[in-house]
Amino acid sequence: KHLKTRAALSQIPGPHGKFLIGILLNIMDTPENIWSYVRHLSGKYYPIYKYWILHIPVVTLVCPDDIEIVFSSTKHSAKGDVYKVLLPWLGTGLLTSKGLKWQNRRKILTPAFHFNILQQFIGIFTEESQLLVKQLQIECEKPYTNIVPIITQCTLRAICETAMGTKLEEDAKSQEYTNAIFRLGEILFHRLTRIWYYYGASFRLTSLYREQNKLLKILHGFSRSVIKNRKDNFKEPIDLVTLSSGTFSPLKRQLAMLDLLISAKYSGEPIDDEGIREEVDTFMFEGHDTTTACISFTLLLLACHKDIQEKVVQELQDVFGDSNRAPTFQDLQNLRYLERVLKESLRFYPSVPFLSRVSEEEIHTYTGYTIPSNTIMHIHIYDLHHNPQLYPEPEKFDPDRFLPENSAGRHPFAYIPFSAGPRNCIGQKFAFLEIKTIVSYILRNFVLEPVDQPSDITMITHFVLKTRNGIRVKFLKRQTRLI
């Protein structure tokens, strides 16, 4: 079996690497060099390549036909080894679980992302956007602003309130929680780019491991105390089926996703308190860095493309006029041009640049190779989205690529910022509502001037698309204030 596996893998092209260690030395490098190295491999070996890291083979897929084979199947849904670093924080929640557990959790969580539930979050997104506008007014005095930290604060507050029903205030407990999320993010990043820390006891011997444990105590302690509080005040199970069917009517009280999980538990669904904690933590992780990346890169692109920025502002003027009212669900639906801008922004800068899966059985690729069972597969969304055969002039920011007439005929797996198939992102509608609310508030109040250009930006390897030095934009107060 071993020889058969080796023989199949040897047919797949890729860098030779060194005897016994494969390409280990190439990835023991800075995060920006790892990023460039992987881009180089994708260009050189398109449509598929393989490398060895020590004794572990990794096959990378960059072509939509091969990606379709993996994503369309309910097999191959187990995650690759990179996700191991997330387990201490998230446990096996929706992102990291597999098999029956994943199926059960997905079934429980799906109604929580129905439009009828999501609509009630627009009020929270609006409040957070208004707070952000106030902060950005102060930034207008400065020559430029690194937008990433300020947007992160905003999206973190939004997800905390929607997922847990808890506001992150200025108090010590909230600050401690926020700081722990930031610091744990740094440690996860440190481990992600050091593969020898995924396996065995090597990470446990480091001071970072001890620090991680302290941070986990804070994070899990916070989630558990919110869950306990919410459970103590829980009145009656929510009828999710009724709530997620029929037309939307505003609820008597603001529900958090946590309430829906508690309700599912009391209705006999297979989820206990620790399971609820896993899912709440998963939302906290998945639900803020991804939206931060999308908003930050969109602001960068709009600052650098004034004509497109003006078209978005014109659309906002058409929808809101000179009124300073908050957006309704219908307003957000009507922002069609902004939607195309966001889609193109997620093509250009996919918040999740790569995914990793494990083949559960042998795969025969469209491109003519055999991937043996139990092989780690990386799917490079960034390279897929920058393929000139799929997107002519891929480095051009052009929202009209997503006009219906221009999207017709595009390969269904050529555009996958939210992944695809049964294991796609459960939060994509939530994300669009939030991002549209925040970006529209920013553009109703400010003119964006370019500071960094896309060509100035140095990308780094991370779970979520990030740059080495943030993203700088200049904010000017908009003369005809729309809000």
Ligand code: HEM
């Ligand atoms: C622009 C914003 C977002 C992008 C681009 C994005 C992208 C993705 C991608 C690519 C995956 C697949 C990950 C994998 O297979 O390893 C995923 C999964 C997931 N996302 Fe998102 N996401 C976004 C926002 C959100 C938000 C706001 C939430 C929660 C409120 C969320 C919750 C999740 C969860 C729970 C999963 C795991 C789903 C499963 O395995 O069944 N995401 N997301």
